[in-house]
Amino acid sequence: MLDVQQAFLRRLDDHEVVTPARSGGGQRRYSRRQVEQVQQVQELVGEGLTLAGVRRVFLLQSRIAELEDELAARRRADRPPGS
Template structure:
């Protein structure tokens, strides 16, 4: 791996750069919270060669959203399901918008 490869990872939202302890610290939560959302399948951390959990920035953003819901009184399992459904809705809306743009470019409105 070259130095350029290492630096390019700094911009990669999916690179598992954070240990469980650091991730929990950044989120202002506990490692047990991260384990709980992992068990609920909200996020699946990658594992280091030594078997330690590693989290990406993308995963931390998802975990932060779940934590907001938990802090508002939502049970962890329900918070994870809400975040998953929000993510699925966002993806469906993105796909629909893409299909609309494609349809509109294939059938431009005619002037009358």
């Protein structure tokens, strides 16, 4: 599906970039979101980032999303009633 080597997926797991769930037999199970993340990793690595760099990008993207949610909540709370 992703056209990547199993070793690449192991490295993503080892470097805690994308950590899939495991089946009872120990096989990796990826969610749709994780599959999208693996695709994004491929793009970023293709642009020259290391896996540590990719992990940092993911952490920063997550933090930005949290801050955007917090800002939206504050804006809703600051709105005058009835608007």
